[in-house]
Amino acid sequence: MALKKTDLYSSLWKSCDELRGGMDAGQYKDYILTLLFVKYVSDKAKADLDSLIDVPPGGSFDDMVAAKGDKEIGDRFNKIISRLADANDLRNVIDLADFNDEEKLGKGKEMQDRLSKLVTIFSDLDFRGSRAEGDDLLGDAYEYLMRHFATESGKSKGQFYTPAEVSRVLARVVGITKDTSQDQTVYDPTCGSGSLLLKVAAEAPRGITIYGQEKDNATWALSKMNMILHGNADADILKGDTITSPQFTKGHVLETFDFAVANPPFSVKSWSNGLEHDYGRFEYGRPPEKNGDYAFLLHVLKSLNSTGKAAVILPHGVLFRGNAEADIRRRLLKQGFVKGIIGLPVNLFYGTGIAACVIVLDKENAVGRTGVFMIDASKGFIKDGNKNRLRSQDIHKIVDTFTRQIPIDRYSRMVPLSEIADPKNDYNLNLPRYIDSSEPEDIQDLHAHLHGGIPDRDLDALSGYWDAFPRLRAQLFQPNRPGYSDLTVDVSEVQQAILESPEFDEFTDEVGELVAEWFGAHRERLEEITADTLPNDLIATIGDDLLARFKPVPLLDEYDVYEQLMTYWHDTVHDDVFIIMNDGWKGAAEPRRITVDQGRRFSETPDLVVGSGRSAVKYKMDLVPPALIVARYFAKERAEADALVTAAEDAGREIEEYVEEHAVEDGLLAGAMDDDKINKVLASARLKVARHEGADADEVAALTHLIKLYNAEAVAKKAVKEAEAALNLATLKKYGDLTETDVRTLVLDDKWRTVITARVESVAESLTLTLIERIHELGRRYTETAGAIEAELEAVSARLADHFAAMGVR
Structure with a gap:
């Protein structure tokens, strides 16, 4: 295996x-x-x-x-x-x-x-x-x-590693593609363990020549090992402080490269200690003595050839801090070197929780550059332990948006240099100046509170839903007066009205059909997974196609759909593909017996157990879970076993109800209680004593009936155990009868397609629930007008005054 x-x-x-x-x-x-x-x-x-x-x-x-x-x-x-x-x-x-x-x-x-x-x-x-x-x-x-x-x-030693997700963003926005030639070069002046360089290399299937420098000796050694482990043994990774002792030089001139990526240590205070030669790096200004962020940025810029491109991670402060840094920023912008800025979420990096950004430099066509493309991606992440992490959808959205220069409301735009240079901005690049990524404020409408009706402004804000369900708005709302509408149903009936809407069913069907068409288009490719398959290329191809197919669909965010695929890929499909590549379809589906040593080493939970006690044999099914076999081949037997389970549960409930009724103080079963507990052993013992003592006939009858119930439950549980054992044995045997075609059907259709379809449909369903919640909120907010509340208050006050008067209180 x-x-x-x-x-x-x-x-x-x-x-x-x-x-x-x-x-x-x-x-x-x-x-x-x-x-x-x-x-x-x-x-x-x-x-x-x-x-x-x-x-x-x-x-x-x-x-x-x-x-x-x-x-x-x-x-x-x-x-x-x-x-x-x-x-x-x-x-x-x-x-x-x-x-x-x-x-x-x-x-x-x-x-x-x-x-x-x-x-x-x-x-x-x-x-x-x-x-x-x-x-x-x-x-x-x-x-x-x-x-x-x-x-x-922790903070002191987390700098040797750039999170893989961030590395993927830099590798893709820097401009490396599948067409990048092997003789082109990439350089990381603060390469750490080399993870960032390797992500760049992965974007160039033809190969790329790698150069890097790392100051820390142990981390440099990690980088060298990492390069060898990834098949890049010829990568040139040198030791030394990049600012004070750059290793890639010719005399006092820095060598230049086609691409550069870097995640330098943030805001180093001692960056200039021991600095003798600046290698011409500070021609656009000398960074402040107590902050080295621009020292690294200027080093990267100087290390680029005439058409070189770079992506550098730096703290947000480089975008807006003043004095010497403001002067450098102004000169770089005037030169046209800054192609783009990407704002990242907080708490992504090890060693710091502050927000960071990616500054994309591009010397090619710098003279003609008239704007800076900005992205505020600070809202796109998932919580992962005590850190935040970019999801697959966040990475893809950033890369798509940046490479295609797509303007997206509250997310991205091309900002003209004239706007950046305007005196009110004065070359300050702080992203909120140019992109308002905040959610629109939920405004309370006083006129609606006074006179009723839901503001059309709030309904218009739900336009994505009305695009997906064109007739639903007219079904749920009717005009009240200009600018305001009323619900046509009670607030409590909104959910039922939406879920029973033909358009909701049509939308759900359309989503399912799109997934089916997408999967059908790639089924042959998936069927042909062999030892020569490249999984990363496979998921990239089918993932991009899924994105493209859902892009025109109203309401649904195609990146949310994409995330469902990628999450399932990382959780399950990646392993499935890997074992199919190595063992073939039929070999990968064979049950694997868990030995005692394996079970202890990997703490594996068996998928199927045949036998019981010491003779029990445990199996792991890595590719085809037993539930898929049962659902396709033993549905009748599963239904029969489930019916037996229900019967056993009913027998157990009958005991509980009987005991609850009679096992009370002075009840018929009180004599069989021990520390407020009762079971068959106690009931049998009490029955024996009761018969010997000639106890009350009702107590004897009650105990006899209880033991009968216990016996019935035992028979039902035994039937369940036997049925489950028979089903497990039949399931295990069926694995041996599976053909390669059977395995493909079970994996492709019953497993992968079914799960992906359900996950995508769940996205549509969650959006519908969001609509329901919003309409509930608006309906409740404006159902009662201020006048109606005031009238009710007056009525209550009048009733209270009458009560006081009747009591003689004036």
Whole structure:
């Protein structure tokens, strides 16, 4: 069975658990990633004799496995890694973690056990059949670890990693496409662990030449390993402080590149410490001594060739701070270097919670540039733990909007340089000056409160719904007076009126039909998933087509629809595709028996259990869940079993009702109670005593009836157990009878298409509920006029005065 992404994640994070107690994430990440590197290159060398990495005798992961249980295991690990490093010129890259450090790993037996457990976890992984080159399974796992390490490291050490979602935005808006040639270059002056550079490289399928620089020695080593793990062993990653000691120079002149991306540390106060040569970077102004944001931006600008393009992440302050930064900003804008600005949500980055932006630089056609394209994407994110995260739909919307320069109300617009230069703005680029992304205020209409009627202004604001349901507005509302309308039904009947509307059914049917047409158009492509499939290309193709098909549909946001597909892809379909690629359709559908060791290692929950007790056999169905088999082939048996379950539940309720009625103080079953509890054993014991003592006949009858009920419940539960066992056995047997065509039908139609359709339809349904809630709100708000309330108050006051008068109170 192929190694799945979820299994890989589980194993890697369990390996972290083995180390977490002795050190913080900033330290133990070096151990985990070193082992991941050694395991991966060792497996690849076995599968590919022409592997770029030479794994020498005594320098493989197998040698680590052989060291398990050895008293000198830490020292042996260090020597194994040293041999691998020496054979590949990777000294001070993969050998930074000391596996013989007693302070971090414990002394004697503690270190021996810890490292033995650690190597056992990694030995269960097998990368020989991994298609990481096409699918980047290992890259995803690396990101998974990086994200967790950054989360646990906190503010002081989270800067080595740029969130993958943000990296994807930069990689796409910087201008790299599938047509980018292999000899073009990309540069990251603060590359950290290299994640941003790799995302850029992933956008250039023909390849691109990679250059990077990183100041921190351990992080530089991570970047070198990361490049090798992703098939970019020839990437040129150098060490040093980019501002004071740039490494890519010719004399005192910076080398230039076609593209640059960067996520430099925010607002560094000591950026100029040790600075001797500015390399001509500050021709547009020198950044303030206590803030290095513009130092990095100007370095990137100077590192671009005459047609170079860059995307740089910086704090929002660079858009509006004054003094020296304002002068630099003004000169860059006048030169036309700033192509665009993208405002990001707060709390995306590790190490800071402040809002950031992406500044897109473009030297090509800078002289003729007359405006800056701005996007305020600050509202598009999802909460993920204690951080925010861009969703697939947010990434796609940003990239689509920027690359096509699409103006969207409250989201994006092309801002003329004349407007930016206007004295009221004075080259201040703060996004709220140009894009009002706030939601329209819900205005209370005093005239409607006084005289009734719902303002047409509020109804007009729901135009998206009336476009989707053209006849619904006239069905729900009628004119009251100019500018105001009344509901034609009671507020309490609005939901029923909308849900029963023929247009609602038509809209839901249209959504379902669009998904069916989209899936039908790609079904053949999905049927042909093989070992040569590129999953990232597959999801990009079908995802973009889904977006295009839903773009003309009124009311629905096509990016909301797209998110449903992408969420399901990441949760389920990605793993499905991966195991189909590795095992074929039929092989991927075969039940996998869970052994005791597997169950403990991955904590797997079985999908099907055959037998009971010690003889029970547990199975995992990675591709085709048993519910799909049952629904298609055993619907009758499932219905019969469900009927038995209902009968057992009814028998249980009958017992509860009988006990509730008679197990009260002085009740017929009181004698069978023990600590306010009653069961069959207690009832039987009391019945035996009652008969022996010649107790009241009614009590004996009640106890006899209760035991009869318990017996009936037991018979019903036994029938359920037998039916479920028979159904499970038949289901397991059916897996062996499935043809490849059967498997495709179960996966494509019963699983993928059904789930995606339901998810997309749920988007339409949630929008309808939003409409219902809004009409309820407006209806309740203006149902009672101020005059009616005042009249009611007067009536109540008059009744109260009458009551006081009757009581003699004046």
